[in-house]
Amino acid sequence: MTSTTRDHVLLHTDEIAWIPTGPGKSFRPIRFDRDGWTELMRVEPGAYVAPHHHTGEVHGFNISGRRELIEAGIVVGPGDYVYEPVDNVDSWSGVGDEPCVIHIRVEGTVEFFGDDGTLAGVASSQTQQKIYLDWCHDNGIQPDPSLAVALT
Secondary structure, eight states: OEEEOSSOEEEOGGGSOOEEEETTEEEEEEEEETTEEEEEEEEOTTOEEEEEEESSOEEEEEEESEEEETTTTEEEOTTOEEEEOTTOEEEEEEESSSOEEEEEEEESOEEEEOTTSSEEEEEOHHHHHHHHHHHHHHTTOOOOGGGOTTOO
16 A cells, blocks of 8 residues: 655555545545645535635645536536635535546645534544544554554
8 A cells, every 4th residue: 555765655545445424425545644634535426515614725636527616616627726725615516427536635624514504513634534544443454554644
């Protein structure tokens, strides 16, 4: 899964299972840091990412498939890059007929809102790492220590 030298960590992401995070959504972790995390996010066509607020910057590069940034009315396709500044609030969904895979770097936390506009949950590096570790435990897989060297 990984190769490590003194100065580099090579992570073979295609060898990591897609870890479910909700209906039509899953991720492959790349890195958990104190101030954020990096992942490959997979969103199936029609899957919805609820309205959410970013406390830090987000960088998203679409690898494949398409997603619609609902409030902006923008469809993001393969090879497109989206920058979301601090305090951005948005929602989006997978569109088309293939899964959308995005390389995402999230700084800070993501606050998700329910249908009534109240805070429904918070995603952080720590919560994402817990999802990964719980999934590894439940599936009898040894967690990859190179993903979370910075967290204790």
